[in-house]
Amino acid sequence: MIQTNNLSHTFSDQVRIAFPDISVGQKESLLILGESGAGKTTLLHILGGMLKPTDGNVQLIGENIYDLSPRRLDSFRGDHIGMVFQQAHFIPSISAMENIQLAQRIGSKKVDNKAINHLFDRLNIGHRKNALPAELSQGERQRLAIARAFINKPSLVLADELTSALDDTNCASVIALLKEQSEQIGTSLIMVTHDQRLKEYFANSIILKNWNA
Amino acid sequence: MSWIRLAWKNIVHEPLTLLLHLMLFALSIGLMYFLLMLNDQLVKKFDNNLAEVDLVIGAKGSGLQMILCSMYHVDAPTGNISMADAKPFLNPKHPLIKTSLPLSLGDNYKGYRIVGTEHGVLDFYKAKLAEGRLWTHSLEAVVGAEVASALGLKIGDRFYSSHGLDEADDLSHDHAALTIVGIVAPSGSVLDQLIVTDTRTVWDVHDHQVSPSSATDNDTHDHAHHDHDHDHDHDHAHHDHDHDHDHDHDHDHDHDHAHHDHNHAHHNTASPMLARADLIASEDKEITSMLIRYKNKTDFRTLSLARNINANTNLLAAAPPMVLNMLYDKMGLGTRALQFLALLIAIVSGLSIFISLFNSLRTRKYELALLRVTGAKPGSLFGLISLEGIILALLGFIVGIALAYLVFYLFAGQLSDRYHYQFNPWVLHPSIGWILLGSVGIGFLAALFPAIKAYSMDIHHTLSQ
Numbered sequence: 001m002i003q004t005n006n007l008s009h010t011f012s013d014q015v016r017i018a019f020p021d022i023s024v025g026q027k028e029s030l031l032i033l034g035e036s037g038a039g040k041t042t043l044l045h046i047l048g049g050m051l052k053p054t055d056g057n058v059q060l061i062g063e064n065i066y067d068l069s070p071r072r073l074d075s076f077r078g079d080h081i082g083m084v085f086q087q088a089h090f091i092p093s094i095s096a097m098e099n100i101q102l103a104q105r106i107g108s109k110k111v112d113n114k115a116i117n118h119l120f121d122r123l124n125i126g127h128r129k130n131a132l133p134a135e136l137s138q139g140e141r142q143r144l145a146i147a148r149a150f151i152n153k154p155s156l157v158l159a160d161e162l163t164s165a166l167d168d169t170n171c172a173s174v175i176a177l178l179k180e181q182s183e184q185i186g187t188s189l190i191m192v193t194h195d196q197r198l199k200e201y202f203a204n205s206i207i208l209k210n211w212n213a
Numbered sequence: 214m215s216w217i218r219l220a221w222k223n224i225v226h227e228p229l230t231l232l233l234h235l236m237l238f239a240l241s242i243g244l245m246y247f248l249l250m251l252n253d254q255l256v257k258k259f260d261n262n263l264a265e266v267d268l269v270i271g272a273k274g275s276g277l278q279m280i281l282c283s284m285y286h287v288d289a290p291t292g293n294i295s296m297a298d299a300k301p302f303l304n305p306k307h308p309l310i311k312t313s314l315p316l317s318l319g320d321n322y323k324g325y326r327i328v329g330t331e332h333g334v335l336d337f338y339k340a341k342l343a344e345g346r347l348w349t350h351s352l353e354a355v356v357g358a359e360v361a362s363a364l365g366l367k368i369g370d371r372f373y374s375s376h377g378l379d380e381a382d383d384l385s386h387d388h389a390a391l392t393i394v395g396i397v398a399p400s401g402s403v404l405d406q407l408i409v410t411d412t413r414t415v416w417d418v419h420d421h422q423v424s425p426s427s428a429t430d431n432d433t434h435d436h437a438h439h440d441h442d443h444d445h446d447h448d449h450a451h452h453d454h455d456h457d458h459d460h461d462h463d464h465d466h467d468h469d470h471a472h473h474d475h476n477h478a479h480h481n482t483a484s485p486m487l488a489r490a491d492l493i494a495s496e497d498k499e500i501t502s503m504l505i506r507y508k509n510k511t512d513f514r515t516l517s518l519a520r521n522i523n524a525n526t527n528l529l530a531a532a533p534p535m536v537l538n539m540l541y542d543k544m545g546l547g548t549r550a551l552q553f554l555a556l557l558i559a560i561v562s563g564l565s566i567f568i569s570l571f572n573s574l575r576t577r578k579y580e581l582a583l584l585r586v587t588g589a590k591p592g593s594l595f596g597l598i599s600l601e602g603i604i605l606a607l608l609g610f611i612v613g614i615a616l617a618y619l620v621f622y623l624f625a626g627q628l629s630d631r632y633h634y635q636f637n638p639w640v641l642h643p644s645i646g647w648i649l650l651g652s653v654g655i656g657f658l659a660a661l662f663p664a665i666k667a668y669s670m671d672i673h674h675t676l677s678q
Contacts, residue, residue, distance in 0.1 A: 041677055050586065051673040071590060078588015085676070089579035093226030094219065102214045103587045111214070148587065 001026045001188045002047065002156050007056035009042055016054070019043050020206055022190070026155075027182060029189035031198055034208030040192040041160060043208070047190065048158050049077045061155050078107035082149030082187070084178075086161040088141040090133035096120075096144050097129040100151050107152035119147050123177060138165075142174060150181045157182060159191040163198060175201045216593065220600035224608075230569055231605070237562035238609025242652060243616035245555040250621055250642050252548050258634060259285070259537055262403045264337045266533050267510060268519055270294075270302055271502030276531030277540060283316055283502040284533060286326050286403055287632045290318055291529060293499040298527050300493050302503055309515050311508040312337075315492060317415040318501040320374040325360045327374050327391075327408045329415030329500075331489070337504065338402040344368060345395030351417045351484035354410040355395035359635060366393055374418060389418045406634070411486040416498055559655055566605050566659035570598060574663050581667055582675040595668040602660025603653055610652035614645070 001024060008018040017039040024030045034040045045051040047058060049065045057064045060080060068076055090099045097120075101111045120126040123143040128136055136144060142162070149157050159178060163171040175198065182189040191198065199205060224231055262284055271279040274291025281288035303313050314337055317329030328334070332347050345368045347355060356366050366372070371390040391410060399405055487495075507515045522530035574581075581594055618638055625636035 042673075045673045045676070048586065050676070074585070074588055074590045077586065083586050085583075087579070089583045091219065091223070091580050091584075093222040094214065098214050098222075102219065102584075105214055106584065106588045106593070108588070 001028075001061060002190070003059040004047070005056050005059075007043070007046060007053050007058070009039075009046065009051070010054040017042060019046075019056075019208070022047075022206070024156075024188040024190060024204075026186050026188060029179065029182060029191070029202055029204065031202035031205035032190065032192040032208060033194065033196070033199070033205055034192070035194055038208035040194070040208055044083075044158050044160050044190075044192045047156070048081050048083055049073050075108060079109075079152060080155040082152065082154040082157040084142075084145045084149045084157065084159045084162055086164055088133075088145035090141070090144065090148075092133055095130045095132055096125065096136065096140075099133065099144065100147055103148045104151050109152055116147075116151065119151060122181075123147055139170065143177065146174075146177055146181065150185060150187070153185050154187055156188045156190065159189070159193075161193050161195070162191065163195050164193065168197065171195070171197060172201075216597055217600060217604075220597055220604055223597075224601055224604055231608075234562065234566055234569065234605050235609050235612055237558060237565055238606060238652070238655075239612035239616055241555045241558035241562055242610050242613025242648060243620070244558070244613075245552055246614055246617035246642065246645070246648060247620055248548050248551050248555070249644050250617065250638075250640075251624070251636075252544070253642060254636050254640075255544070256541065258636075259540075261401050262338075263533060263537075264339075264402065264504070265506055266337070266504045267507045267515075268505040268530055268532055269502055270299070270505060270522060270528050270530045273527065273529045276529060276536050279502060279529060280531055280533050280536050282318065283504065284403070286318075286328075286407065287634070290501045293501055294528055295496070296493070296498045296500065297496040299500055299503060300496065302505060303489065303493055305489060309508055309512065309518055310505055312506040314504040315412055315500045316502045316504065317412050317499075319415065320376055320418065322360075322372050322374050322391075322408055323364055325357075325364070325406060325408055327354070327410060327415070329410055329412040331412070331487075331492075334404070334409055335397065338400055338404040340400035340402065340404045341398045343396045343398035345393070348394055348411050348414075349486055351411055351413040351486065352389060352391050353394045353486075354391045354408050354414065355397060356393055357397050357405040357407045357409075358399035359405040360408055361393075361396045366396075368393055368396065391418075412492060412500065413484055413487045416495075417484060559651075562609065563606075563655040563659040566602055566656065567662065570602060570660055570663040571666075574598075574666055578670065578675050581670060582672050585670065585672045586676075591668040591670070594670065595664045598664035598667045599657055599660045602658075602664075603656040606652045606656025606659070609656075610649055614648075 002022065004019065004022045006018075006021070008016055010016040019039065022030065022032075032040060032043065042051065046053045049058070052066050057066060059065075060076075063076065065073060065076060090096075091102065094102065097113075097116060100116050100119075101113070104111050104116070117126060117129070120129050123146060125136075125140050125143050125147070128140055131140075133141060133144070149159075157178070162178075163174055166174060178189060178191070179201070181187070191202070264284070266284060269276075269280050269283050271283060271290065272292030272294050278288050279291045282290050299315065301307065302310060303315055304310075307313070312333065314330055314333050318326060320327040335341065335347075342355070343358065345355070356364075360366065370393045372393075373390055391408075391414065397404055397409075507518075509515055519530040519532055522528050584594060584597075585591070621636070622638040625638045628634050628636055
């Protein structure tokens with residue numbers, strides 16, 4: 001479903017990072033491990049259509065995403081890519097439910113409250129749907145972020161350092177949630193992290209070498 | 214969840230910031246709109262009552278005061294003028310004067326001024342009778358539409374006038390009741406709020422000359438705290454007596470007629486209204502002022518008439534358009550200063566919106582970046598921030614306009630109570646569209662730079678921080 005070829009990125013200070021080719025099929029998952037400064041976030045942003053690589057290309061569901069116009073790329077990202085970050089940011093002035101409705105609307109989808117409620121129930125945050133993000137616990141916020149990443153049934157979900165601050169139990173729980181959602185929706189899942197614990201949850205993994213070393 | 218709803222939610226999420234912006238913006242818009250409404254209605258009131266009067270002649274003093282008193286009935290007279298002095302200008306054969314109208318002021322009924330004049334007053338203000346007739350005798354009066362409506366007066370009603378131009382029951386001329394014989398149709402002019410009668414009425418009331426047609430059946434009356442200095446010397450304390458007397462009007466002397474009953478001996482014949490010739494012949498009497506219309510406004514003798522009167526007579530002559538223009542200039546200066554202040558507040562308010570939005574971008578950059586991640590286009594973020602600025606300004610506009618109407622309503626009530634001038638607070642000023650546009654413009658401009666920042670946000674850079 002997602003395929004990269006000869007990806008590399010050169011920063012403004014002329015530092016160049018080359019990335020290994022990646023190929024992840026539907027319902028498959030991949031763990032990208034690397035120390036700080038290995039270029040994990042840069043790769044994640046390239047895969048998410050947020051940073052155009054200096055060289056190479058990213059193919060998602062048959063589209064070379066950087067051949068798309070910026071406007072089309074924005075829509076494409078909304079429709080086909082979901083992202084979850086370690087720090088979950090939401091619009092603080094609207095409820096958990098409204099945050100997800102907004103993501104649906106931006107992703108060119110009709111607001112489907114039934115689907116949102118269903119997802120909330122599966123993530124065990126149905127009882128908190130009317131709470132403001134600031135009123136949610138860290139765990140609830142993380143599950144809300146997962147809900148936002150999956151609500152538009154994307155082709156690819158990218159997760160960035162999602163478990164670094166979690167204990168083993170919560171870490172296992174979050175990974176289970178992510179994998180379960182990916183399975184159900186048929187999404188490809190790529191997680192970038194420096195958290196070595198995750199190796200046991202992923203069959204496929206690659207390690208990014210620190211370009212600074 | 215539309216962008217407008219999201220912008221609204223973002224605004225109300227910070228109620229204190231919202232309150233600050235609203236207060237500033239509403240204050241500026243409210244002040245600006247209030248001044249525009251007030252200025253507009255004041256100028257219209259003045260213009261409506263110009264009545265094509267070219268010159269006002271009265272006693273020496275302030276020209277503005279004389280015009281405000283004689284034409285707008287909001288100030289005290291500069292004094293009285295003798296008929297001997299006024300006579301030439303009331304002469305129908307005056308070579309330069311087309312029409313002249315004598316005015317005698319000094320009394321009121323429940324705060325509404327009573328003006329002794331001639332029938333021509335209705336033509337001056339292009340007014341018509343709604344019902345009844347014009348006076349034919351002394352002590353017959355015609356009331357303006359607003360007076361009739363405010364006091365519930367109708368034809369045949371009788372009332373006692375009070376001395377002075379403001380309501381004061383203890384200065385009532387209880388000896389002479391005026392009878393309403395006509396009601397003027399609303400004309401939008403000062404006539405609506407006047408009680409007009411024959412000049413002779415004013416003279417008779419102050420001279421205690423009462424016609425039998427108008428005298429009360431029971432002439433028992435109370436002269437409590439009258440200011441009149443009577444020529445006669447008598448003890449009024451609690452006894453009835455008949456007398457026939459003339460009173461000189463020296464209002465500087467107090468004369469206590471407290472709590473006494475006395476019957477006035479009346480003239481046995483009704484006093485007919487004064488013809489112009491009779492008026493002119495009454496050289497020992499006084500009037501307050503005269504309204505003059507010229508025959509030919511461009512005649513050089515006409516142009517120098519006011520100057521000649523001021524230089525060579527005991528009288529004061531002032532041209533309303535000239536005096537009003539000076540007044541508008543003075544008013545305009547004040548109005549412009551206040552409008553400038555309002556504009557300044559609007560700019561400060563716009564700046565506060567700008568600073569608030571700009572600062573909020575720092576804390577909101579991740580949420581905005583996340584919106585981009587979920588597919589929001591740069592234009593959508595630009596629109597969101599712009600909408601927040603515009604909605605804030607629109608709220609300020611709505612509150613400001615509501616505030617202006619509220620203050621104008623209270624102000625109009627005050628003016629009505631004090632001067633009986635009716636201002637309509639519930640009219641839309643034509644500038645409201647421009648003010649709305651200006652408000653939206655300020656809101657948009659205040660949000661423009663923050664919106665551009667949001668538009669050009671680099672998602673990768675922001676999320677990497």
